[in-house]
Amino acid sequence: MFGWCGEILVVDLSSMEAKRVEADRELLYGYMGGRGLGVKVLHDEVSPSADPFSPENILVFAVGPLTGTRVYTSGRYAVVGKSPLTEGCFYSSSGGFFGASLKKAGLDALVVRGRAERPALLVVDDRDVEFRDAAWLWGKGTRETRKELRRELKGFSVACIGPAGENLVRYACILNDVSNAAGRGGLGAVMGSKRLKAIAVRGSREVEVADEDVLDELMDKARNRFIWNPVLSKALSYYGTSALVNVINEHGILPTKNFQQGYFSMAEEISGEALRERILVRKSSCFNCPVGCKRITRVGELEGEGPEYETIGALGSMLAIGSIEEVAEINYLCNDLGLDTISTGVTVACAVELSERGIIGEKFRWGDSERVKGLVVDVAYRRGLGDKLAEGSKRFAESIGGGEYAMHVKRLELAMYDPRGAFGQGLGYATANRGGCHLNPYMVAVEIFGVPHLMDRFSAAGKASIVAYLQNLSAAVDSMVLCKFTMFEFDDEMYARFLSAVTGVEFTQETVVTVGERIWNLERIYNLKAGIGEDRLPERLLTPMEEGVCAGRNIPLGEMLKEYYRVRGWSEDGKPRREKLESLGLEVET
């Protein structure tokens, strides 16, 4: 088989058994791999009503046909499970080298079932699988865990959880390699519920490519197109994602003080420019990536990765912390504890606003970075108020009567773009299967960067079709698996050509997008069965801002949703119609 390995490793932690099974070819062709493969396995194996923390839930670490090849950004993997935060079908994706290592071990996916009796470490060394005791690692931060395992397991790529995952914080993440995070949705807590502290993988198999000559030609094209693209070769390469801070702030959509404002007066102090000038040590790259958007930074004696744009927003402007050094320190802390920085920042910001409004007794104020650091540790260990915050902003705020101040969609905390100045992004937030996710699709590319084409950010015209199309394409890209940043330059045709060259299976623009649409609909069906389907935005974001360049702008979400459902071939209340599902080859109960 070219591209794919044709094998899935199934691990049962309850019985400590592991077996390699043949991957169904139709499954691979129909869902590609990565996110798609994981979602299909989740759908087939885990009831939508299952408790995410029960042994019934699974984690699927999946790679795709392009993983581990020469195609740019092909070191990624997707991890899929039922989210303890949204309680729906959830995928999270991460860069680094872990994905490429899984592929080199001859795997299309690793499925983790059950729950270990004691903390466990799973070691996959090519075809050998070993369960090791991890009690000695339990309680350690991700930094130390990876350091210890690197010492013990030379040449392995490691994915692990920190104390937040062990303590079932609903937005705990999984970190791999340096500090690459499968950040969103709390899949780190699912790993913790299974008492799986870490997975170490090493492999020696090369990915077989169907047509090396065609792939060479495509890579030449890709190289030139990456150079040509100002976002990839200039901004991201020079500053990393933090390049966005000033740009987004100037557009009036940098969430500030829990989305009360879209402009942060101290943005310059937490910008990519400040990061580069004051704390940058060096840039770093994931497997086979010419962009190199990662940043290794140093604050005093501390060295770590980041902060990236989303983290800067969530832990900076959202909390009114105007110091790149302070933001970086909180970022290091979250990484070590294994917390998703977006959900952490948004949940803490919610607490600060509730304190300011007198809804909770604890006293917090904006910009108090020392207090935030303490709170972050309390969240990871579920101490005091931290225990409530560990439930996520929605559960926390509703439990004390302040639900309207939780900035989430479908229980997932919103990312760092205020949709009142990017209407398409608002529709994306409202309809994303993950919830308040900025990547499904990343409409900021279209509405702010003009890639592939600039659309009026304050208009609803044409947005429903583009959002649906890009959601489908995003699902396909997450299933190949490549970095979403490639979408700044590649289109469906380029992806199809890569897939055809690598797998020898003929992919067209249409089949690529159809695979994405199939995945999107399957996720939607699963979520509807799990009781999640309300496509809405927080009331605050449906109320125009009073100041700034977006003042008075009102996102017409209702109209956009109506058109979106029609474009998707769904009913007026957002349910996929049977004909639509059949056209996608989905034989599922609705």
Place this chain on the structure above:
Amino acid sequence: MTKVPSYVYEELRDYCSRMARRGYVTAHGGNASIRSGDVMWITRHASSLEDLKLSDVIQVYVDKHSGFEALASTETIVHREIYLRTPNLAVLHAHPPYSVALSLFIDELVPPDAEGNYVLKSVPVVGGKPGSEELAVNVAEALRRGQAVVVRNHGVFTAAKFTDVAYQYMCMVEHSAEIAYLSMMLEASGMKKKRPNL
């Protein structure tokens, strides 16, 4: 948003529109910039020069990078290099067809027309991939010695202290290229060329 002065926008819009009307740029091709001290105002990546909007003008720095380059033209790197290596204050880039066509066959355009020859003397043809450092250096070096340069298989860059003059150079290059092309056609048809009075 960083305020782009209205007169800067008006000027860029005017000359971009003129280039578009002349057919020097296709729907979303070409770019233009104006320098003022340590900043330059440059057209947005993939903006349409025939109908430039205020939001299509992006402010970036001449002597340092900024995150706003993510929004700016792919050729920002070329404009910056021109400003760093020459005293010019305006740069225009378009894809006029005769110049681009001839660039596939020649290494230097010597204007056959009297006016073009008098003003431009010689226009070099250089190489370099769009958006690359190699292109930036090749173009800037050429503009250190002259007013215009053709990038093979790509387009023309002109630079001057005034946008109007950069535009004049752009028109002259394309006019000279057209004359050169027509002369070649006539010669190929068997007509005998007379010694030009340059």
